[in-house]
Amino acid sequence: MTDLTPEKLEAIQNVVDRVGAYQDGAPEGTVETELRKGLDEADVSLEDAHVTALAEAIESADGDVDASSVLG
Known part of the structure; x- marks a missing residue:
């Protein structure tokens, strides 16, 4: 993904870290919903x-995810 500036990637990683921290045991669909909210x-x-x-x-x-690796 070529349009990821360092600032944008940092913001994405912060959201991923926050959502990942409480995802364990979350109902189905919660992680994606919370990711979308955080990104917004x-x-x-x-x-x-x-x-x-x-x-x-x-x-x-x-929950332990490197956003840059996933987004390529």
Whole structure:
């Protein structure tokens, strides 16, 4: 993903870290919903596929996710 500035990537990582910290045991769909809310609050937009990929990574890695690795 070539349009990720360091500032944008940092904002995304902050949201991923925050959501990942409380995702354990969250009901289905909560992680993606909270990611979208956090990204909106940070005024960062991502394609739906990228948000879904981040949510799946958070759920499968128990919250410890490097956003730049997921977003490529």
